[in-house]
Amino acid sequence: MLAALADPTRRKVIELLREGPRPAGELAQAVQMSAPALSRHLRVLRAGGLVEATAGGDDARLRLYTLRREPFTALQAWLDQVQAFWAEQLGSFKDHVERGG
Amino acid sequence: MLAALADPTRRKVIELLREGPRPAGELAQAVQMSAPALSRHLRVLRAGGLVEATAGGDDARLRLYTLRREPFTALQAWLDQVQAFWAEQLGSFKDHVERGG
DNA sequence: CTCTTGCTTAACGATAGTGACAATTATTGC
DNA sequence: GCAATAATTGTCACTATCGTTAAGCAAGAG
Numbered sequence: 069m070l071a072a073l074a075d076p077t078r079r080k081v082i083e084l085l086r087e088g089p090r091p092a093g094e095l096a097q098a099v100q101m102s103a104p105a106l107s108r109h110l111r112v113l114r115a116g117g118l119v120e121a122t123a124g125g126d127d128a129r130l131r132l133y134t135l136r137r138e139p140f141t142a143l144q145a146w147l148d149q150v151q152a153f154w155a156e157q158l159g160s161f162k163d164h165v166e167r168g169g
Numbered sequence: 170m171l172a173a174l175a176d177p178t179r180r181k182v183i184e185l186l187r188e189g190p191r192p193a194g195e196l197a198q199a200v201q202m203s204a205p206a207l208s209r210h211l212r213v214l215r216a217g218g219l220v221e222a223t224a225g226g227d228d229a230r231l232r233l234y235t236l237r238r239e240p241f242t243a244l245q246a247w248l249d250q251v252q253a254f255w256a257e258q259l260g261s262f263k264d265h266v267e268r269g270g
Numbered sequence: 271c272t273c274t275t276g277c278t279t280a281a282c283g284a285t286a287g288t289g290a291c292a293a294t295t296a297t298t299g300c
Numbered sequence: 301g302c303a304a305t306a307a308t309t310g311t312c313a314c315t316a317t318c319g320t321t322a323a324g325c326a327a328g329a330g
Contacts, residue, residue, distance in 0.1 A: 074172040075317095077318095079171075083251070086253070092278090102320065103277065104277085104320075104322095108278090108279095108317090111278085127275090127328075129275065129327050131277065131278090140248060140251055143248060144248055150184070150187060152187070153186075178288095192307090193307060205290075205308075205309080208308055209288075209308090212309095228297075228305090229296080229297055229306095
């Protein structure tokens, strides 16, 4: 999943999708890349669970891509866990009342 | 920087460093990997600004590795920006009182 | 049915990351 | 100075990734 985010093109796609669902072709044009190349990137994003392709409405030839929430939530959780490193440094008076002390 | 996080071994290192600074050798042993191999991973982590090597105290042969805060803060900021996607979906009544309305 | 559109998959060459072994640098102790 | 330890860098083979061209597949238009 982080491997999917490790590519600038794919991050650009994610930022474009932030403004709403878009078809694959529009994304390819936006990132100045051939359709097959972007299709591969979208495949990686799908594999990482970051985006989802819907069948679309008007024209079933269009594949609408949308951001999925879960992986970002998971990343947030991991990040919070890592950042606890500094939280503990700022104040040792964490509520480790588990032991009653 | 995200490329540095995209590797399981390197994430493991980060999680180990969460518990405090450690010398390179100890990390290599913890991830069951040869010293040169881990040294390369540490190089990537340094290049991504995720960790920092200190000269150490007692034995100057030891290179103590520590987590750096900034990249995680930056990632947090980017993540918040992406997650605003859903925040807007949940309620359009965001405090966009900037315009007075 | 045929043609075009939108997208994905296959095959190919180029590029970069990964780990093992060997060699190098820096530090400690005698 | 010499040996031992801690870590990095060089070189090799292996694998994965990236973008391009060509082909395949589903959905609309005539």
